[in-house]
Amino acid sequence: MSRKLLLANDHIPGIQSYEVYRSNGGYRSVEKALKTMSPDDVVEEVKKSGLRGRGGAGFPTGMKWSFLAKPEGVPRYLVCNADESEPGTFKDRYLMEHIPHILVEGMITSSFALGANTSYIYIRGEYFYVARIVEKAIAEAYANGWLGKNILGTGFNHDMYVQVGGGAYICGEETALLESLEGKRGNPRIKPPFPAIAGLYGCPTVVNNVETIAAVVPIVNDGGDEYAKIGIGRSTGTKLISASGNINKPGVYEIELGVPVEEFIFSDQYCGGIANGKRLKACVPGGSSVPILPDYLVCKTATGEDRLMTYESLSDGGFATGSMLGSGGFIVYDENQCIVRNTWNFSRFYHHESCGQCSPCREGTGWMERVLHRLEKGMGNMSDIDLLVEVAKKIEGNTICPLGDAAAWPVAAAVRHFRHEFEHHVLHPDKVKDPKHGHREPIMPVKPQPVTA
Amino acid sequence: MSLLKVTIDNKTIEVEPGTTILQAARMIGPDVAPPAMCYYTKLKTSGGYCRTCLVKVSKGSEKDPRPMPKLVASCRTTVMDGMEVENFTSPEVVDARNGVVEFLLLNHPLDCPICDQAGECHLQDLSYENGKSKTRNEFERRTFEKIDIGDKIQLHMTRCILCYRCVKVADQFTPERVHGVINRGEVSEISTYIQHAVDNDFSGNMIDVCPVGALTDKTFRFKSRVWFLKPVDAHRNCDKCSGKTVLWKYGQEIYRITGRKDQWGEVEEFICNTCRFDKKAPSDWTEEGPRKLSRHSVISQGHYGTKTKFVASPVTLPNKQLS
Structure with missing residues (x-):
């Protein structure tokens, strides 16, 4: 059985509520970070963990955080990109719907690491009901002293807001998201400057995916080295995969990076094989934006090696014979699909x-x-x-x-x-x-x- | 501040820090300057949208000689010391630019024969230089209804290439912005809020900055082709603007008045609506002399007054040489 970090407590009834979440070890990472670690320690742990952005591009999160400019007297912001609109991807929705507190917890810990006193969760317009769930979680966190002024008596102040978007895919692009958050038309900005230098309201900003921020929780709890033990090479940790298409068991799966694609599609633990006993025709492994793979390239790379669910293995062979892990929107096609x-x-x-x-x-x-x-x-x-x-x-x-x-x-x-x-x-x-x-x-x-x- | 050395198409120039590649190229001369449809020197944050000014940076800088991975928009990329840029010399750039021109023309009606902008249209020049003779688009083009924004300006959105220049004018030169972009993607359009009139003293500059015939002067529409008119520099005492304009005359009659445009098609000074629309009597103006038009577009053919008979400015085109 694969190790679960984000969805470990997924099965517990009532995990949506603060009490249940807290009694199952929730908000430990905030306690640990605020009381025993310095912000740089947290960044260092994230760097050690080798966590890579889960939104699609796979940029190392620790490195992104260390790029954040820290001028005096200018606020910094953390923005959570919950504008998940890639066709085939629905992992963030699952996470926010079922365990909203892990996102809130991750946001507080990450904000502490970045020195941000304000953070925003930008949720896609179509997920308005998810926004209510997250807002409720934030209200509970405020009520229990995890947000607001002087958190845990450490002097760290933090406010968190939910902003619902208008329902545009483009607002998932980080600079367009910031424009939209500022109340403007969601058009991407021309880079440079990057958000780490001039982001929200012209201030240094870090924009991270929901899953990336949630992954900070186990990293801080267990240490970056422990997290880095999972996975293969530069693809460390676990990843949520939204499996859909002609498979027996579509849904959100948390996998350890490095699981063979063949196992992921055909084992009963995950997708459970192609539905109705049909043949596999093609697979889009990372959401609609990534190149599609024909059957003979799904389980094996062009060189005949097993293809694994990692950033490297899926992109093996470049675009000629490979694809990308992307945001983990795993779409499987059977022989009947056009x-x-x-x-x-x-x-x-x-x-x-x-x-x-x-x-x-x-x-x-x-x-x-x-x-x-x-x-x-x-x-x-x-x-x-x-x-x-x-x-x-x-x-x-x-x-x-x-x-x-x-x-x-x-x-x-x-x-x-x-x-x-x-x-x-x-x-x-x-x-x-x-x-x-x-x-x-x-x-x-x-x-x-x-x-x- | 030490000057930065930048090489564009094998020509080197030293420029001040903060200069963009496009500005540096224009300093070298028209031989290396990439075309620009959306960038406008006097409008802040303009540029980056049309992608016609894409260039290849084959050497990032002296310190970091790696080439940039993608083609960059020269209007929004600042130069670094020792940067080497390929523009017309790079087949990749020329190819990408041809692609962009094809995209720009994809939904453009190409109604030049009945368009007032014809002759001084940047898109016309651009497609002459980079376009194909035949479109590959076999689908219906998108169309919009014409909109009157105010009593002096007409917006013909079908021709628009969404360069955002007029939006920047509205943002930066007029007290209250009443127009912008609505909708998205292919059907996005420049519009006012429910055809609200654009009514302020400098709104007429939208016409001058528009690279195509989307925004036209209603006092001039269908009066004449621009190349039949004599451009004459003139000025008057104006309490709102500098009063320095170009009169477009036929005989003694003034057909229209515009700002003075330089060789890149950008006005030297923005003028007010009174000068532009209301002062059409010759007695209002002090004429300075004929306006030189150093441009390669079709308007030069009707150029009067100078000794030259359509000697196109020496424009080196990627694969053809004009003589």
């Missing part, structure tokens, strides 16, 4: 969510969506497939924020691995007119034959 339709669906999402600030993303996402729609409906032609690749290439890397990349990668990867399926859509328009065409005539990925010289 990749063109899926890619169109993703593309439609990015088209809808593009903020419209910079031109490649504003115009390109809509163009890709329309071309994909045409292909899916059997009205495309062969040149459309190359057009897609070219448009994706023109968007990628040329935009202000990573939304452009996130829109371009899945399209480019789908064409790379499933070109024959796109061609099928062009050649057999009559067959693909039926939206369930994948059920009639499954199209499986074709493994490219090794070129023999």
